Amino acid sequence: MLGDIEKILVDRRQIAEKVKELGKRISSDYKDKQLVIVGVLKGGFIFLADLMREITIPVDVDFISVSSYGSATESSGVVRIIKDLDVDITGKHVLIVEDLVDTGLTLKHLKELLSTRKPLSVKICTAFDKPSRRKIEIEIDYEGIVVPDEFIVGYGLDYAGKYRNLPDICTLKPSVIKG
Numbered sequence: 001m002l003g004d005i006e007k008i009l010v011d012r013r014q015i016a017e018k019v020k021e022l023g024k025r026i027s028s029d030y031k032d033k034q035l036v037i038v039g040v041l042k043g044g045f046i047f048l049a050d051l052m053r054e055i056t057i058p059v060d061v062d063f064i065s066v067s068s069y070g071s072a073t074e075s076s077g078v079v080r081i082i083k084d085l086d087v088d089i090t091g092k093h094v095l096i097v098e099d100l101v102d103t104g105l106t107l108k109h110l111k112e113l114l115s116t117r118k119p120l121s122v123k124i125c126t127a128f129d130k131p132s133r134r135k136i137e138i139e140i141d142y143e144g145i146v147v148p149d150e151f152i153v154g155y156g157l158d159y160a161g162k163y164r165n166l167p168d169i170c171t172l173k174p175s176v177i178k179g
């Protein structure tokens with residue numbers, strides 16, 4: 001696995017700093033509010049686990065799993081729910097926690113879907129952002145680290161199901177990424 005890495009783009013120390021900063025902001029913004037953090041599986045689980053521990057107010061946590069039709073490296077924007085929430089978000093504040101916003105299509109669909117359940121608010125927090133790839137306009141309320149238009153893995157992000165366990169954000173050698 002380590003032999004497939006081309007370079008480290010964002011290291012674990014930089015990630016930890018950003019997570020701390022986001023946790024602080026979220027804790028202050030949602031003070032005295034009923035917050036449900038919704039982790040988007042699978043990619044968001046490592047970020048969510050770190051972020052939660054930087055949040056100092058009581059929070060409820062749940063997970064949703066969506067699959068976007070498309071190839072391994074491009075999303076089509078059509079999302080299908082694989083696993084829905086267990087928690088009822090009606091009358092609560094929702095914070096969607098994603099690994100990375102690329103075209104923005106997945107989150108747009110997810111936000112629209114969760115908004116139909118009458119939450120008090122739905123906001124978005126992402127660990128990484130590739131704004132240069134955006135296809136639609138979407139407001140990122142808590143933006144993590146901006147990354148260039150390169151395919152990245154690690155810290156929850158995968159290529160064909162692998163590399164999620166790399167602690168740093170890395171690019172892969174071109175020979176590893178096929179088609």
Ligand code: IMP
Pocket residue numbers: 043068073075077098099100101102103104105106107150151152153157158159
């Ligand atoms: P979007 O709908 O194009 O914004 O898709 C975002 C999702 O695609 C992310 O949550 C990732 O799961 C996946 N994705 C987009 N770019 C990358 C990447 O560079 N590496 C790994 N996954 C990616």
Ligand code: MG
Pocket residue numbers: 040041042043044099100
């Ligand atoms: Mg994802």
